[in-house]
Amino acid sequence: MANANAPDTIQKKPAIEHQNPLARTLLGKLDYDQLTNCMRCGFCLPACPTFRETGLEPESPRGRIALMKAVADGVMDPDQAFQDQMNHCLGCRACEPACPADVKYGQLIEQARDAIEDHAQHSVPVTGLRKLLFKGVFPHRSRLKWLGRSLAFYQKSGLRPVVRGTGIMKLFPKHLREMEKILPDATGKGVVERLGSVYPAKGERIARVALFRGCIMDVMFADTNVNTVKLLAEAGFEVVIPESQVCCGALHAHSGEMDQARELARVNLAAFREAGVEYIVSNAGGCGALLVEYDHLLHEDEQYREHAEWFASRVIDVSKLLVERGRVPAFAEPEAVEGEPVTITYQDSCHLRNVMKSSNAPRTLMNQVSGAKYCEMKDADRCCGSAGIYNVTQPEMAGQILEHKMEHANETNARYILTSNPGCLLQMKLGVEKHGAQGRMEAKHVVDFLYERIAKPPEA
DSSP states (O other), rough: OTTTTTTOOOOOOOOOOOOHHHHHHHHHHSSSEEEEEEEEOOTTTGOOOHHHHHOGGGGGGHHHHHHHHHHTTTTSOOOOHHHHHHHTTOOOOOOOOOOHTTOOOHHHHHHHHHHHHHTTTOOHHHHHIIIIIIITTTHHHHHHHHHHHHHHHHHHHHHHHHHHHHHHHSSSSSHHHHHHHOOOOSSSSSSHHHOOSEOOOOEEEEEEEEEOSSSSSSOOOOOOOOOOOHHHHHHHHEEETTTTTOOOOOOOOOTHHHHHHHHHHHHHHHHHHHOSSSEEEEEEHHHHHTTTTTTHHTTTTTHHHHHHHHHHTTTTEEHHHHHHHHHOOOEETTOOOOOOOOOEEEEEHHHHHHHHHSSSHHHHHHTTETTTTEEOOTTTSOOOOOOTTHHHSSSHHHHHHHHHHHHHHHHHSSSSEEEEEEEHHHHHHHHHHHHBTTTTBBEEEHHHHHTTTBBOOOOO
């Protein structure tokens, strides 16, 4: 017999005949149970970067959920102000660990953006650019390699200073000109081209693992992918890099292209299921956060649901795998002067911390570097403003957040600011360029920092 005092946890969507087409789509896509799970307690408010910047209720997770529910309940129409507010969210998901009701806010904001994109009326240039990137480039390894080679030619051929000298860059918005200055060296040769698709473990093998190489990661940060493989090998792991893997789909999911994200996920499931591995290793927090939620992404797909659950259960961040299973090598800071250790600090990847729950492992590894002093940055767990392509689509808010972030970074007097996500790394490089101590402060991926400091045994 049912407990008469038990709360009714089954929520039904309102039976409302919405006149607004977008409202009908939102009602169909939003998880109404999650909307009603929000208790309006406000614990999410201090965790939300946009609320902290503005102090406005609609700029908080609680406020955005209230707006979604108002549309679903037929109380308001999803006008342009509503759509702008959904897109103004960073998607950092810092609200989720703070929520006592375990509301899946990240899923709600993606569902809302997916519905909005179904009815979006972009300008011709924006529509063309989205189609080019999301469908024409990111899903195709050969085109990514071509992009990498093209960028490398631009950077190394002498064309870059010519372009800057002609003033062509002034045609682009200021924030894009700033980003162009700090782009790392691109390449058309990714990790497979440089190391092969299988890399043996050093010494006795602990486990066979697969590397998720990413899309932009393997073009703009190929050295980090290579260093990840070599660091894993030093720690006792045989590394497989499935060549048929594609983009994870995170940028698609964050931008309302959920169907395309699911298509990419299905390709990756097949690629990694055939690899026969115990773990699927990510070195990019933004990618890992979607990979670890492939089970949710494909939970309505009967054909792929079981495969997605298998995949998601094996996704792990490289730092966490090293700490929990690896033979961690000794690390030493070559720049350390006796009595003067090199100061390092760390900026959390929001998705690594809030979704993958892996904030301690990078710090554990950094604290093992002999000759380096780790200094915890104030509010290291707050978003840096990168948030995928947020710093491109919402440059004003991203700039405010970055300026405050660099105030805390500068207070550490660190020689190195480390992070675990390529987007965060670019944002911190931009922060050093605009607000930091140039020449005395450098942003690096934690994997690169550690691999470069593997202590060499003394010569016999």
